[in-house]
Amino acid sequence: MLKIEKYGAVDIGSNAIRLLVVTVIEEQGKETLFKKTSLVRVPIRLGAEVFLAGKISDNSANRMLDAMMAFKLLMKTHNIKRFRACATSAIREATNGRQLAETVLAKTGIPINIIDGNDEAAIIASTDLKNLIQDDKVFLYVDVGGGSTELTVFATGKYVTSKSFKVGTVRLLEGLVDENIWEAMETWIKNETKEFKKISMIGSGGNINTIFKKSGKKIGKPLSYFYLSNYYELIQSLTFEQRITELDMNPDRADVVVPATRIYLSAMKWSGAKNVFVPKIGLSDGIIRSLYNEKKAAEMEVNS
Known part of the structure; x- marks a missing residue:
């Protein structure tokens, strides 16, 4: 039933x-x-x-x-x-x-x-992310929003550490991200990933989902640093209007996609990641899973 x-x-x-x-x-x-x-x-x-x-x-x-x-x-x-x-x-x-x-x-x-930011990272971590995070691999999870970027390191199938930085697409568009914040994020990523020989990245957020969809890649296949770098050069070469008409982007996506791609590329460069997986998981998905987990926990308490 x-x-x-x-x-x-x-x-x-x-x-x-x-x-x-x-x-x-x-x-x-x-x-x-x-x-x-x-x-x-x-x-x-x-x-x-x-x-x-x-x-x-x-x-x-x-x-x-x-x-x-x-x-x-x-x-x-x-x-x-x-x-x-x-x-x-x-x-x-x-x-x-x-x-x-x-x-x-x-x-x-x-x-x-x-x-x-820490709450947001924890909520997102309750999603199907665990199905992607394999025991024998290391991942840097990067969730890019309008106001901040949430970073989480997973190794041997387990959470290691996380940090939130006020580096977001809307802040970057408005010129509100100081160089020292970029440097702090770079230092954190390098320090937290330096002990791992090989690392992959997981990207979430509307912008990376849009990029992945336009890549034509099959679900489960990653985007390479080379592909993302070429895509960044393409969107930078086009005007806001051209991104709408030639790349078929929504107006509210055509401007923020540029700083978003910059954040993902920077995270890949600083961590040494060659690929980024895009599982289409975000805060909303995490909220749903949190609600379900709370329901099951309550049921267990009643039945115990």
Whole structure:
């Protein structure tokens, strides 16, 4: 007998707000299936305002509230059983971020968990990442967002260490990343990977997913440093308008893809990684898995 429930995850990022709906299918004696049912992405670039002015404008706050109202209705229509909303650096750093979260709660009934970089890395680590991380290999996991980049090292199938840096695509676009932050990230990556002879990279985030999709590679096959480097040269040679018309990119992707690729390439160079795997895993996926793991833990407590 199958047990089927739908879970919802809201990711309030610096570049966009997303609602992921996943159908969770449980069958006794078999591995639980997580089927992505719907993904809605609204490109409200909260980080551009926060990183420049320190707060979210009334216009963006109203747009975010409208999006959250829409997400509430979508979750109701999908008959969502469990959901969670998480906000990252833009809301966390905005002087009016907590106030906006309280307004959203009052008007939609959706509580927003404002998380830090370490929380984000831990949530993402609860996903299917473990299926990619093999016992005999070493990986540097790089998750690039609009406001920050989360780095995690895995060796012999286990977590080693992680660190969050305020190096994000929106910050870079606005010229808000000091050279010393780049140097700190470079030093950290080199120090934490120097003892390993061979290392591969795992990349997550909307930009690397876009690059992977356009590469035509089969799922499970990595992108090489050579490919990513050539792609970086290509997008740098094109104007913002040309990336939209010639590479068929969305306008809110056509600008941030350049600094994002720079971050991935830098991480590969500093760690010595020759390949990057792109499993299409992000914060939303981690939220779903966290909700499921909490449910199973609660069931075990009841039955113990």
